[in-house]
Each structure stands twice: as structure tokens, then as C-alpha cells.
Amino acid sequence: MIFLLFFLFLFGFLFIEEIKSSAVPLNIPGSLIDLNTIFLSIVLEAFPFLLLGVFVSAIIQSFVSEETIKRFTPKKGYIALVPATVMAALFPVCECAIIPVVRRLIKKGMPLHIGVVFLVAAPILNPVVFLSTFYAFRSDMTVVYARMGLGFILAIVIGGIIYTIFKNKDMLKIVKTHTHAHNHGTEPSKWKMTMYHMSDEFFDTGKYLLFGALLASSFQAFVSREFIASIGTETWSSSLIMMGFAYLVSLCSEADAFVAVSFQSTFSTASIVAFLVYGPMLDIKNTLMLLAYFKKKFVLTLMLVITVTVFIAILLFQLLFL
Amino acid sequence: MNNQFYINLRSIILFGFAFLMSALIYTGQIQYYIAPQMMKFMYFATGTFFILGIIQLFRSEDSEEHCLCGHDHQETKHPFIRFFVYSLFILPLLTGFVFPEKILDSSMAQKKGVSLNGSVMQKDRPAQQADSESSKSSTPNADEFLEDPEGYMEDLEEEVSDSSNSQTADDGVYDYDEYYADLADQYKNKDKVVVTDDKYSDLLDTLSIFLDQFQGKTIEIEGFAYRENDMGNDELVVARYLMSCCSADTSVVGTMAKGTDLQKIEDDQWVKVTGTIKKTNYNDSTIPMIEVTNVERIKSPDSPYVYQDVGIFN
Numbered sequence: 143m144i145f146l147l148f149f150l151f152l153f154g155f156l157f158i159e160e161i162k163s164s165a166v167p168l169n170i171p172g173s174l175i176d177l178n179t180i181f182l183s184i185v186l187e188a189f190p191f192l193l194l195g196v197f198v199s200a201i202i203q204s205f206v207s208e209e210t211i212k213r214f215t216p217k218k219g220y221i222a223l224v225p226a227t228v229m230a231a232l233f234p235v236c237e238c239a240i241i242p243v244v245r246r247l248i249k250k251g252m253p254l255h256i257g258v259v260f261l262v263a264a265p266i267l268n269p270v271v272f273l274s275t276f277y278a279f280r281s282d283m284t285v286v287y288a289r290m291g292l293g294f295i296l297a298i299v300i301g302g303i304i305y306t307i308f309k310n311k312d313m314l315k316i317v318k319t320h321t322h323a324h325n326h327g328t329e330p331s332k333w334k335m336t337m338y339h340m341s342d343e344f345f346d347t348g349k350y351l352l353f354g355a356l357l358a359s360s361f362q363a364f365v366s367r368e369f370i371a372s373i374g375t376e377t378w379s380s381s382l383i384m385m386g387f388a389y390l391v392s393l394c395s396e397a398d399a400f401v402a403v404s405f406q407s408t409f410s411t412a413s414i415v416a417f418l419v420y421g422p423m424l425d426i427k428n429t430l431m432l433l434a435y436f437k438k439k440f441v442l443t444l445m446l447v448i449t450v451t452v453f454i455a456i457l458l459f460q461l462l463f464l
Numbered sequence: 465m466n467n468q469f470y471i472n473l474r475s476i477i478l479f480g481f482a483f484l485m486s487a488l489i490y491t492g493q494i495q496y497y498i499a500p501q502m503m504k505f506m507y508f509a510t511g512t513f514f515i516l517g518i519i520q521l522f523r524s525e526d527s528e529e530h531c532l533c534g535h536d537h538q539e540t541k542h543p544f545i546r547f548f549v550y551s552l553f554i555l556p557l558l559t560g561f562v563f564p565e566k567i568l569d570s571s572m573a574q575k576k577g578v579s580l581n582g583s584v585m586q587k588d589r590p591a592q593q594a595d596s597e598s599s600k601s602s603t604p605n606a607d608e609f610l611e612d613p614e615g616y617m618e619d620l621e622e623e624v625s626d627s628s629n630s631q632t633a634d635d636g637v638y639d640y641d642e643y644y645a646d647l648a649d650q651y652k653n654k655d656k657v658v659v660t661d662d663k664y665s666d667l668l669d670t671l672s673i674f675l676d677q678f679q680g681k682t683i684e685i686e687g688f689a690y691r692e693n694d695m696g697n698d699e700l701v702v703a704r705y706l707m708s709c710c711s712a713d714t715s716v717v718g719t720m721a722k723g724t725d726l727q728k729i730e731d732d733q734w735v736k737v738t739g740t741i742k743k744t745n746y747n748d749s750t751i752p753m754i755e756v757t758n759v760e761r762i763k764s765p766d767s768p769y770v771y772q773d774v775g776i777f778n
Contacts (some may be wrong), residue, residue, distance in 0.1 A: 144469070144472050144473055144476055144767045146480065147473075147476050147554075148476045148481075149555065150486070151476065151479060151480040151561070152483065154483065154484070154561030154562075155483035155484070155486070155487045155561075158487040158488075158491060158493075158561055159491055159561055162561075162562070162563070162564045162565070163564070165563065166560050166564050170563060170564070172566065172569070172571065172593075173571070174563075175563055175564070175565075175566045176566070176568055176571075176572050177564045178559045179496060179497065179566070180560075180711055180712045181556065181563070181567065182497050182560055183496075183497035183498060183710035183711040183712050184485075184557055184710065184712045185556050186494075186497050186498055186506065186509075186710065187497075187502065187709055187710035187712070188490075189481070190505035190506065190508050190509040191505070193508070193509055193512050193513075195756075199510075209744065224638065245767060262470075264488070266549050274708070277772075291699045295614075299532075301646065313642045325659050328673060328769065334519065336514060336518075338514070338519070338523065341474065341478065341516045341519070341520050344516070345474060345553070348553065349549045349552050352555075352556065353552060358724060359655075359710075359712065362575075363572070363575070364575075365575070366574060366575040366576075366577075367576060367577045368577065380745060391712075393713055394709065394713075396709065397708050397709035397710070397712075397713040397731075398713070400708040400709075400713055400715065400772060401715065403715075421541075429611050434640065437672050454516060
């Protein structure tokens with residue numbers, strides 16, 4: 143059966159043009175093809191970054207000792223939050239790549255709240271994201287500064303709240319632990335192990351990414367923006383709508399600014415900032431990925447904390463600066 | 465089924481992705497999904513999938529045990545869930561190989577909304593402007609000023625700079641404004657503007673910023689026909705999908721066109737429109753409009769999208 147599948151893919155590889163042209167007369171409904179186009183594009187776009195994330199995670203697993211991590215992560219407590227946020231800004235990765243890395247770092251002894259700071263800050267405070275936001279919103283720099291500023295402040299606030307609630311309890315999902323002795327004589331080389339880790343983790347995380355991409359693309363293909371615009375007109379409701387929208391479309395934080403800019407005429411600046419800040423922190427695909435690694439109770443708390451703090455911050459931002 | 469089966473299955477799936485991506489790259493169909501500036505990431509992923517696939521192929525169950533020393537690769541044991549999970553991986557492979565590519569068309573454009581002059585067209589926009597501060601209207605009103613004085617002033621400034629003759633927009637702090645001004649200068653002494661794919665969105669932006677300067681010039685532009693519900697038979701939007709990274713983040717940019725010749729053009733038909741640049745009011749904002757002198761049906765272009773070349777990934 144496996145060989146059958148292999149030859150199917152090989153056949154597809156060799157005759158892709160013929161297959162596609164012979165599928166044209168099948169009259170697959172247009173909306174289904176649109177759905178597929180968006181689904182595949184999210185998946186294809188996310189894969190390199192997911193691979194990068196699991197690669198870094200696998201490297202850490204194989205080559206970085208727990209002592210090193212302890213030495214380099216800021217010491218525990220509230221004081222650690224600021225340097226942690228600065229460190230997160232140095233990670234030039236978006237949300238797909240950061241989750242496996244953070245999980246690994248926490249496993250290797252990094253305090254939970256520092257990990258959370260990485261999770262929420264890295265996808266926003268990131269040179270590529272800054273540049274794409276700058277490019278998209280060059281006519282309205284408020285949005286750019288607000289996104290970066292709120293990203294920084296909120297990462298610290300959210301990390302602080304998580305520390306207050308959980309301290310340093312282990313919130314990673316418990317997966318059966320064999321404490322077997324290694325037979326060092328026949329152990330595969332470290333690089334080979336890294337590769338094994340990498341492909342295992344690709345499958346662990348990839349299934350959630352795929353499922354999230356499927357949901358997000360259905361949403362994009364079947365729900366019109368006019369409808370979204372029509373349900374939120376007040377500042378608070380439009381901010382909530384844009385946060386919900388960001389959650390559902392699950393765009394990569396490196397590209398979401400270009401989508402947000404097309405909303406500029408329909409939505410208030412505050413709600414666009416809400417979209418740009420909330421989306422990278424939480425969306426369908428990374429919720430599913432978080433559920434794969436962390437306890438349900440923790441993920442739900444984190445989601446609640448992020449949602450409430452972002453929402454309050456947006457209202458304050460609106461009050462103070464707009 | 466035993467573990468070795470799943471190890472092999474994973475290997476095949478990894479190969480599948482490598483095959484799919486290289487086939488899409490080889491045939492050029494990848495451009496329907498991914499913007500050219502992201503291509504180097506695609507090469508990286510394809511290569512990585514091949515390597516992982518090969519390594520996974522030679523992995524035996526014995527070595528599996530060693531890998532479990534990380535204790536974190538959970539494998540769901542329930543056969544039904546396993547089936548579902550692997551189907552999730554195989555689904556994009558099957559649709560990727562089988563489904564024909566189709567450029568996103570006007571039905572999708574309706575869902576996304578079309579930007580004419582940097583503003584998303586919304587049928588119910590005027591109504592919204594009346595009762596809500598959340599939409600930045602281009603006709604400022606007192607309510608908006610009270611709610612949002614700074615934003616109001618910015619709007620006003622934008623409007624002033626939009627309508628002023630060939631002046632750098634805003635305060636000229638940003639290089640991009642100079643870029644637009646330079647672009648506008650290039651066309652100062654020309655009578656005809658040909659909108660090419662590589663400068664599509666830049667030119668349209670420039671056109672709406674320096675509309676007065678461009679007024680009266682001849683324009684030649686290609687795109688697919690799109691009509692809003694409230695548009696007449698003789699009106700249409702010459703539209704293109706603008707992609708920044710992948711087709712999930714596309715938005716639609718377009719230029720309004722008007723002329724009796726357009727009556728025979730049905731939605732989604734690719735056209736090359738030639739005409740004179742005029743100004744018009746649509747949903748309370750001033751936008752460029754082409755008074756059509758000639759319209760020609762063309763076949764869909766080789767490059768389905770126009771791209772926002774940000775240059776940030778290079």
C-alpha cells in the first residue's frame with residue numbers, strides 16, 4: 143500500500159501537467175478550487191518556516207545542554223521579563239517557527255513565563271515584520287509604532303500575568319516518559335538523531351498547521367469582508383471583530399500587514415492595530431499547535447489573558463493616542 | 465499495523481511534499497500560490513523534505529527507540545485518529561497534484577473587496593460613515609473630528625496633498641513619497657501611461673496621489689473585469705490580484721473604467737483597456753476613472769498576479 147502511494151506521488155510528479163489538464167473537464171466547482179489555492183498557499187508558505195522551527199528545536203535538543211539554557215536565560219521572576227522581550231526581538235521568526243523552539247526551551251529548563259514572552263513577542267518584534275508593516279503603512283506611521291510598541295509592552299504584561307498565575311509549574315503536556323538506559327554503543331550519530339527529531343516534530347506540529355490552514359482557508363473562501371465590516375461599527379466592537387478576524391484567517395505575521403492595509407478605509411486605526419497585534423499572538427493554527435504541546439488549562443488561560451490584555455490595551459490606545 | 469509501517473508512510477509523505485513542490489516549481493505553477501520573493505524558502509523546503517525523506521526511509525524501528533529519549537513525540541494510538549492525521553497530510557498532496565490551478569476571480573474579489581484608490585469599496589459605506597466613527601471617511605465631518613481629532617487632521621492633510629498638484633504627499637519625510645513623486649515626474653512629459661505588471665500597484669498608487677497631473681493623459685491597462693453590484697453595464701473595474709507573500713494574503717487593486725464599449729464585456733473576462741484618465745466620485749471619494757476609447761479581449765496573462773515587491777526578503 144505504501145509503494146502504491148509512493149508511485150502515485152511519483153506519477154503525480156512526472157505527469158503533473160497532464161493530470162491537471164485532464165482534471166479540467168471534471169468541472170470542480172470554482173469555490174472549491176479557490177479554497178484549495180488558498181489552503182495550499184498557506185501550507186506551502188508555512189512549511190519552510192515550520193521546518194526552520196523544528197530544525198532549531200532539534201538542534202537545541204541534540205546539542206544544547208540544559209545548563210547552557212539556564213545560564214543564558216534571564217533569572218527567574220518579574221525582572222526577567224524585560225531582557226526576555228529584548229531577546230525575543232532578536233529571534234527573526236514568525237509564529238509557526240517559534241512554538242517548537244519555545245516548547246524545547248521550556249523542556250530544557252527555561253521558566254514558563256519567559257517562554258510565553260518569546261511566544262507572543264517574537265512574531266511581532268521581528269525585523270521582517272517591522273519592515274513589512276512599515277512598507278504597508280508608510281502613509282500612517284501610527285500603526286507601525288503602535289504595533290511594535292504594544293507588542294513590546296503586552297509581551298511583558300502577559301508574561302507577568304502568566305508568572306503570577308502559574309509561577310513555574312510544569313505546563314507542558316505530559317507524554318509518556320521512558321527513562322531507558324541508552325545503549326551508547328549503537329546510538330546513531332547526533333546529526334542523525336537531529337534529523338529524526340526534526341521529522342518527528344514536523345509531523346507532530348504539521349498536523350495542527352494543516353488543520354488550521356484548512357479552517358482558515360475555508361473562512362477566507364466563504365465569508366465576505368463586507369459582512370465582517372457590517373457587524374462591527376463601534377470602536378470596541380470593530381476591535382473585537384478585527385481580533386476575531388485575525389484569529390480566523392491565521393495569516394503569517396510577516397504578511398498580515400498587507401491584508402490589514404486593505405481594511406484601512408473600512409476600519410478604525412485602533413481596530414487595525416488590534417488585528418496586527420492579536421493575530422501574531424493567537425490564531426487558529428497556533429492555538430492548535432499550542433494544544434499539542436501544552437496542557438489544555440494553560441492554553442485556555444493563555445488565550446484568555448492575551449485576548450483580554452490586547453483588548454484593554456487597544457481601548458487605552460484609542461483613548462490616549464487617537 | 466506496526467511502527468515500521470508508519471515510519472515508511474512518513475517517509476513517503478515527506479517525499480510526496482518534495483515531489484509536489486519540485487513539480488510545482490518546475491512547471492512554474494508555484495506562482496499561483498507563492499510570490500517570487502518567497503521562492504528561496506521554497507527551494508529550502510523542497511531540499512529539506514528530500515533529505516528528511518531519505519533519512520526517514522533508512523530509519524528502522526530499532527533506532528526509533530533511541531529517538532524516544534526526547535520523550536515528546538507523541539504518536540496517537542487510536543487507529544481512527546491516526547487515519548485522520550495522516551489523511552490531513554495526504555490531502556494537500558492529492559489536491560496539489562490533481563486540482564487545476566485557477567487564478568482567483570471576481571467571485572473571490574467580491575469577498576475580499578476591491579481597492580480603487582487605496583480605499584476598499586463597500587456597498588454600505590456611505591451609511592456607515594453617517595453613523596460611525598470607525599470608518600475613516602473621505603468627507604470629514606464634525607463627529608469624526610470630536611472622536612478622533614488627530615486622525616481627522618491627518619485625513620484632511622492627506623486629502624489636501626492628494627488633490628494638490630504634483631506635490632510630494634504629506635511632509636515628504638518618507639522615501640516612498642519621493643519614490644512616488646519621482647515616478648510621477650517620469651510621466652510628466654509623456655502623453656501615454658502604459659501600466660505594466662512589474663509596476664502595477666506602484667503606478668496605480670502614483671496615479672491616485674497625483675491624479676490632477678495625470679488627468680487627460682492616455683492610459684493602457686490590463687486586468688480582469690469586475691463589477692460591483694451598484695455598477696452599470698457600461699462600467700467596470702479593471703482589476704488585478706496583488707500578492708505579497710502567498711495567495712492567502714492577496715488583495716484586489718483596480719481602476720474604474722467607463723464606456724459604452726464595456727457593455728459587451730462580461731465579468732472575469734481579461735481585457736486590455738485604453739482610454740483617457742478622468743476624475744470621478746465613487747462612494748464619496750475621488751478616484752481615477754478611465755474614459756474608454758478602446759477595449760480588447762485578451763487571454764489571461766502568464767503571470768496571474770502582480771506582486772508587491774517589498775524587497776524586504778532580499
